[in-house]
Amino acid sequence: MTATTADSPEAAAGPGGRHPQRWLILGVICLAQLTVLLDNTVLSVAIPSLTSELDASSADIQWMINAYSLVQSGLLLTAGSAADRYGRKKLLTVGLALFGVGSLAAGLAQSSAQLIAARAGMGVGGALLMTTTLAVVVQLFDDTERVKAIGLWATVNSLGFAGGPLLGGFMLDHFWWGSIFLINIPVALVGILAVVKMVPESKNPQGDRPDLLGALLSTIGMASVVYAIISGPEHGWTSGQVLVSAGVGVVVLGVFALWELRVPYPMLDMHFFQNKRFIGAVMGAVLVAFGLGGSLFLLTQHLQFVLGYEPLEAGLRTAPLAVTVVVLNLVGIGAKLHAKLGTPATILTGMTLLAGGLAVVASFGAHDYSGMLAGLVLMGAGISFAMPAMANAIMSAIPPEKAGVGAGINGTLAEFGNGLGVAVLGAVLNSRFSALVAVSAASFPAAMAAAGSAGERERIADAFSSGLETSQLVGAVALFLGGVLAAALLWRAERADSVQRASDMTDQRAADMTDTV
Secondary structure, three states, X not given: OOOOOOXXXXXXXXXXXXXXXXXXXXXXXXXXXXXXXXHHHHXXXXXXXXXXXXXXXXXXXXXXXXXXXXXXXXXXXXXXXXXXXXXXXXXXXXXXXXXXXXXXXXXXXXXXXXXXXXXXXXXXXXXXXXXXXXXXXXXXXXXXXXXXXXXXXXXXXXXXXXXXXXXXXXXXXXXXXXXXXXXXXXHHHHHHHHHHHHOOOOOOOOXXXXXXXXXXXXXXXXHHHHHHHHHHHHHOOXXXXXXXXXXXXXXXXHHHHHHHHXXXXXXXXHHHHHOXXXXXXXXXXXXXXXXXXXXXXXXXXXXXXXXXXXXXXXXXXXXXXXXXXXHHHHXXXXXXXXXXXXXXXXXXXXXXXXXXXXXXXXXXXXOOHHHHHHHHHXXXXXXXXXXXXXXXXXXXXXXXXXXXXXXXXXXXXXXXXXXHHHHHHXXXXXXXXXXXXXOOOXXXXXXXXXOOOHHHHHHHHHHHHHHHHHHHHHHHHHHHHHHHHHHHHHHHHHHHHHHHHHHHHHHHHHHHHHHHO
């Protein structure tokens, strides 16, 4: 536990050192967290509305989604460090305010550029909320209740991440597309009032200084790489624009790594990557988020453009994924499997199920929702098994005094994986679609509008469906291979740890015998 000020949770706690309103505060925190996570996926179901009402291209749509996650992921570690130093309650309040203002700007946007900018602003508030909510939970609950509290917090994470299309579909079925952002405003206002009144302040004045240059470098580097991926299908993978963007991203990320190695207060301690357990968990965490974010981006388009469902109907048909995750988390199936099989096998099982679910959707859900339903349930089961095991692996690979950094890393990986999944699988979809359709159009609706006959529209629809299938299969292969590699690294790390423990015990026994003699 970090050092705290006089107005810390410990000072405000009731008998036994427990805050008397800790569970009510947890509810407030989970509400704020749910709103932030819903906005990772709520926009995906509004894609048809945005393409028609804002005349948005496929690249515009991807940037509307990625602007939020990329800004958020770039600032997560710095936001956590700033909260530790300046006060978690203060920055939680600031985060809610920024998120509310950004939501208002997004709901009233009149162009794609305005919406992208508003989403980036929301990402700043989201970064503050993502880090401070977990920090406050850790401060409020002692060892006997913390696991349960974090478990509930994690369940809300899963619900928010997968439930966005359902909420978005409901709002779009009754209101215009901007309503999916404006509903955040009353939540933000209630959250601010509740935090100010109920949440105790806590901070560590001796904490590390924020690594502002590291945050800037990581954000620029990731944005440049993803921009290259998004722009590839439109401008050509060998075009100067794409190559320059990719080169800038790689160079800036390299400078970021060098800076983190030299700076005394790094946003990301690069020495963590010498730990095979950490590397395996990191790889798995990125790929799970990659598969989940990318697949939801594809599924909502598949349901509306190919199968012809309205937004609410599409959202409802993605709900089995969220329901499976929440139910399995609440009953603790993943925890029981982890206790029985261990971390590597649990991660491999989860990643295999997630990959299998995507493959089922691609193979059997092209023209029939029943095949997609089976795939969604498999994906939900895989997420509920893999995500907790990987979070545990990340945290166990980091020294206890760096637990806050570990939480920030976990959040950063999830956000970056989500944005990368949308970019990569979206790029595969666009490349395949462009290769099969001779019509020059920036999106599927534009290509359909330019079609001159029913036969042409059918050919375009088939090409789009083929692009979806290809991109989903690419995601499935990446998830499975990533799961195998992550599990192998974790198994090697565990064997190395066992050998080291055995060696330490032998040395200790030898030392004891020497002392006895």
